[in-house]
Amino acid sequence: MALKYSRQREVIKAFLYNTDKHPTADDVYVNIRKQYPNISLGTVYRNLTLLSDMGEIKRLRVGDGIDHFDADTSPHNHFICSECGCVIDLKMENIDYITEAASKNFGGQIVGHTTYFYGYCEDCCNELQAFVQQAN
Amino acid sequence: MALKYSRQREVIKAFLYNTDKHPTADDVYVNIRKQYPNISLGTVYRNLTLLSDMGEIKRLRVGDGIDHFDADTSPHNHFICSECGCVIDLKMENIDYITEAASKNFGGQIVGHTTYFYGYCEDCCNELQAFVQQAN
């Protein structure tokens, strides 16, 4: 029941805190194995679930069928590139007021929302533009 | 290449059009098997993918790791009950203007968004209230 220290969990946490990407369990596993070749994929999954249950990290279901994880638990929204699949933090105003709009004409209770924006990231926009120019 | 008629596809489409629920592939499979015991799960998956690629239905990734499907392709938002997992259509004003808020300070191009509201559905709210009253 009581939580005990584990080096593996610390390493996983440190890895997440030191990236602005939004890695999957396998991303975490592959990267940490460079330094700790013995770590088990099950350990990575268990600790990611544990950390997100404790609220220290956030689990993102971005729609590609694979869970991503984010050490930044402050309220913010995400963008997912339809081309390369990358996940990017958005610096935008708070839009939680949309829950009020949703609460109208609804019998139950709305607690919150998850919003993902999609489109083309800056890199993919540039590549696409280069491709079009080359064609001319 | 050309699309051919298939009874199975028609039945799948009809089932989806006659429910206000948002069934999973397995829901569709189980229900249609009552009438067509020979239908294959693979056929259900293939046709659901085909229909959603053609834009006749919409694939919903509601965050439970299982794809749900909706025959209503008109723009509307969904609510997912944190208690029972049900998916409900929301009758609410259009909130697509949030993409403008997201586009500010963003280098790429934002095409759209997927927003899911969560909380407790009417039925679960009532059950919860009954439970609380019973405790007093």
Added chain:
DNA sequence: GCAAAAGTAGTAATCATTACTGTTATTGTT
């Protein structure tokens, strides 16, 4: 230093989904 309990590595199992394969149904053409 020791015992209780939490955590781990490694592997097996699960579950949704997709791919494959040999057969069946549809369709445009005689």
Added chain:
DNA sequence: AACAATAACAGTAATGATTACTACTTTTGC
């Protein structure tokens, strides 16, 4: 109506992310 081309199917095997299990290792309070 019969025919050939090909889309679609049923049934099954394979895939990929995730979870469960088990015997061993760490941590921790005394």
